[in-house]
Amino acid sequence: MQQVQTVQFEPAVGVGLRHPHYKDALSQPPALQFVEVHAENFYMDGGPALSLLHEVRQRFDVSIHATSLGLGGEQAPPATELRRLCRLVDAIDPILVSDHACFAWHGTDGQRLHAGDLLPIAYNDHALEQFCANVDSVQQVLGRQLLVENLSAYLNWPDSTMGEFEFLQRMCERTGAGLLLDLNNIFVNAVNAGLEPQLEVIRVIASLDARHIGEVHLAGSTPQPEGDLLIDDHGTEVPEPVWRGYEQLLAVLGPKPTLVEWDTQLPTWQVLLEQAQRARRLLRERHA
Template sequence: MRSIEGVGIGLKHKHLQQFIDNKPDVAWLEVHTENFFSQDSTAAKYLAKISQYYPISAHCVGMSLGSATTKCPIREQHLQRIKNTISWLQPSLLSDHLSWSGTENGHYLPDLLPIPFTEEALDVVAKNINHAQDVLQRQILIENPSSYLTYIDSPIAEWQFLSSLIQETGCGILLDVNNIYVSAHNQGFDALEYLANIPVDAVKEIHLAGYSIDNIEGQEVYIDSHGHKIYDGVWRLYEQVIKRFGVLPTLIEWDTNVPELSVLLAEKKKAEAIILKVVNAEKVMNDQAFL
């Protein structure tokens, strides 16, 4: 299992052949685990070849860690399929979302739905994370959600909820900068306050993505669409993230209207330029401190 450093991109089916043929200059790749459950599929065979050259982060969408179900058969089967996949893929990092998709009667919804930030929900999510980590024998990174509305009964701040999960489960954090930016706009909280309350050592991976803008009843709502170039405000927030958390594995995420690979590589270079800017500025400050 190789360590992950630098800026990576999400590996998409339309780019598989390019990675086989050309081996583009990318530090690492992230895949959606569920897309490769069948090890005999053509896509999985491509990925097995590609993973010989690139470290892999496995990003899941179906653990439904916020579901208030106990030993749901469908979820148990899903965990086993994830376990089987990571056994041959050997990803360096493994992650899923702070959300729910499954219901008590075994139905699964095709979306990542928000949870209320309550003590009861905290207990449910913590138990689910602990169980998943026990089954998978791996630390799971939990991605902060994007949100558009809040529950009336949600007394705990999102960052406090995440911090409590870290303490109770030993999970890590996949810090999605775009999600923070989107939620801060939609809900009116301070994104920098959010960052200041996330434990530094818990963040293991960063996501960057583009959002879309909808007008709903005269209000601009930012939608976490992953189908657009990264906006300037997200880049500025990413700079603050690097200043607080240090240089961490960073992903350029683009899941809808996937462009040509060259577009993703250009976004990667922007992230690398911001990292270099922050590192050089800190070096100058450290040098001046010794004068």
């Protein structure tokens, strides 16, 4: 297996950059160390969106977060998707590149169709073999490390033979990829499984090897009545249990690049910055 480039930089705090905040991000004094964008929003040959991203890149470091590779599928990620991602990475030179531990593509009648969602995978040896092969193929094309995000999943496959984070860490060890640890996804899965979410976050953190963690995501979910399914909609501020989990992570695993995600029911730019500033304060307090 060919070595891939692992990007190293000082732990930083950023936010997910969405369209309503472009003007604020470019016009106000920089208050962030990086921003993260969804790769698929910039898969074009030119035009205003890509031009704006180049302008953003002159002001901030950029992390590229993809959703369409389908790393957990039985087939390799579609060549067209991988070419688009590679072209964007070459143009922007991001500090981090990531996707999800999911499958997304299905072949039918000689065509591959995207499910339009991030679908959960089984955690077993067969799935691990294919997952590692897919991650390795992406890293070889990109020539750099890929981070893989743990998923908010609304069902569990009965043929899983290992835990989610055992699976992901074995993948990291075999491929040289990193883990994008989304604390809110752990929280959501715990709530939906009827577990005590704070204890589950602490349990997961204690099981992790700090060397594998390349980035941390903090987000919130719209509260639901007790007993209803909690959906990871990134539609609220980061809830207190997730903040407490982040404090635990800093104490156990050390400082990591941290991103605040907010994708629906978007707040003002200032509110988003306040969430990022809270993360920065915690990071500094733990590692002054």
